[in-house]
Amino acid sequence: MKRFFPVYVRVPLIFFLSFGLIEYLIDSGDKPAFIEYPSVLLLLGLILLVLIAIEIVVNASNNILNQLMTPEERAEKERLENMPFSQLPAIKKLLQKLTKSKSIKEEKEIELEHEYDGIKELDNVLPPWWVYLFYSTVIFGVIYLGKYHLFGGENQYQELDKELAIAQKEIEEYKKTAPDLLTADQVVLLTEPADIAAGKALFDSNCVACHRADGGGGIGPNLTDEYWILGGDVKDIFNTIMEGGRDGKGMVAWKQQIKPTDIQKIASFILTLQGTNPADAKAPEGDKVAPVATN
Template identity: 80%
Template sequence: MKRFFPVYVRVPLIFFTCYGLLEYFIDSGDKPAIIAYPSVMLLLALVLLVIIALEIVASASNNIINQLMTPEERAEKERLENLPISQIPFVKNLLQKLTKTKPITSEKEIELDHDYDGIKELDNDLPPWWVYLFYATIIFSVIYLGKYHLFGGDNQFQELEKELAIAQKDIEEYKKTAPDLLTADKVILLTDAGDIAAGKAIYDANCVACHRADGGGGIGPNLADEYWILGGDVKEIFNTIMEGGRDGKGMVAWKQQIKPSDIQKVSSYILSLQGKNPADGKAPEGDKVTNNPASTTVATDSLAVKQASAPDA
């Protein structure tokens, strides 16, 4: 065995096998086990020292045994170690069992009574490895026939459809607990003081340049009155901030700069400005919406048409 796996192959092979097993059985999350748990690195260092120590002991023992051998025994040992791979007893016996080949000296036993211009024909048996493989294909075909043609097993397309359905279900479950994957249809009005305060901080950092600190409007429309260009429901405001305003004259989409969960807080804060009537507020724009932030309704039927064109605040 040492002939096929010299020491410079054995040591790394054993070491990385141990490391792979540790990584497989230790749950370290996204980090490698040796980083998540420093004790694992110490254990691997100990394993490496033990492997090296065993190799040193084995090498020393082999030298001692060689010194105790007679010259004839050493010569026989060297002969066996230098045998071609096919002549090693274990390999030779295995090949014989798999092929059942006859040596040249025994070919007379399987020679057929045919002669073609001096060319003789041998009655060789099929190699056992080929016969066993043929039997295995027959067994496989019977199982395959039974599963997919008699008992209605799923074919590849049906398996794919089921896996996709499971994956989609997993995605939906993940979205329920992943606020940063929030979509407009899942948005609700936040009323908690902490959420409103967080929304105000985001508004002050990003929105006051166009809508003023009090929401009275400047470059952008007045956010404190009851008139909305693209809808005053929390879902509609969320969508407007996410996707941006009307083509050519609306605000930019903020979905690349602000997380969806934070946009929900900003939308809720904007609705908290309703009814405050800031001084010198910008003239109303858009359609009047019922003053009910929790569930606003559009006062005209034109909102749906405007939403289809493009967003704006």
């Protein structure tokens, strides 16, 4: 078998099988085990050295045995090593069991009595592998019929619908506790000083170019009065920052640049600017909305 699995195939194959087994047995998280645990790298190196040492010892032993063999034994060994795979005794025996074929010398035993133009027909039996495969398909068919047509087993579409429903339920549960998947209907007004301070810092970094540091408005509308173009509730402000202003004009959507939890903080900070009346504030735009209490 060494002819079919030479040393340059055996050693890498066994080494990578060992590597895969170690990765399977050791829970190293997202990192490979040999990176998370340096001792694993040493173990893999030791395995490689042992494999190489075994190959060296085996080759040396074979050379010694070859020298001790008679010319006839050596010739027989070479004949077996160079024999085609299909002619190996074990393979021939296996094929015989799987096919029950007759050799050319035995074909006389299964010849039928008729012939045509010198062509004779052989009464070969069906190959056992084919017969067993046929029996297995019959058994599978009976089980399939019973499960899906007699006992109401779920078909593929029903299984898919069931799995999708479970997945959707898991997504909804995850959304309830995943802050960065915050949606407008989940937003509440934040009043903690730390949240307001964080909202102000984010506002100063991203919004002052259009709304001014005091919220009085520039390119964008005034955020300190009672008039709002797209609604003045915290949910409305959150949605406007997330999705952008009116189509074709107004503010761009910020959902790709700012996390939803941070947008909630910005919206909460903006509502603290209500009634501050900065100097040179921009004229009101939109509809009047009742002031929102922020404390």
